[in-house]
Amino acid sequence: MSEHSRAVFAEDSDGRPREVVxxxxxxxxxxxxxxxxxxxxxRLQTGRWRVPDLVLAxxxxxxxxxxxxxxxxxxETLEGRFKVEEISxx
Numbered sequence: 394m395s396e397h398s399r400a401v402f403a404e405d406s407d408g409r410p411r412e413v414v415x416x417x418x419x420x421x422x423x424x425x426x427x428x429x430x431x432x433x434x435x436r437l438q439t440g441r442w443r444v445p446d447l448v449l450a451x452x453x454x455x456x457x458x459x460x461x462x463x464x465x466x467x468x469e470t471l472e473g474r475f476k477v478e479e480i481s482x483x
Contacts, residue, residue, distance in 0.1 A: 401434050401442040403461060410440025415462040418444045422455050429458075452479035 401418070403411045416434035421427055434442035449455060458472045 397446055397448050399444045399447050401444060401459060403440045403442065410438075412439050413461050413463050414465070415460075416442040416444075417460040417462075418447070419458040419460070420447070420449065420455055421457075422449075422451060422453055425451055425453055427451065449477050452477045 399418070401416050403413045403416065405411045416436075418432045418434060419429045420432070421429040432444045432447055434444045437443055454474055454476050456472070456474050458470055460468060460470050462468045
């Protein structure tokens with residue numbers, strides 16, 4: 394997995410890999426007026442997905458949502474925040 398990829402794991406309540414139909418990551422930074430960016434995940438194996446090419450060049454507090462399509466009629470959305478630190482070039 395490259396340094397700009399992120400892993401997403403789908404597990405059942407016992408921690409076993411769970412088969413899901415689709416995983417999509419959304420990231421935004423409202424403080425910097427960055428509208429939600431959609432990044433579809435690639436299936437690697439049961440319960441393991443990869444979001445490639447996720448480059449967030451602006452430091453600050455980012456909001457994320459992970460949309461998980463469990464079946465044609467069921468889905469879940471998880472959300473949270475993370476901070477991107479500014480990198481010093483000195």
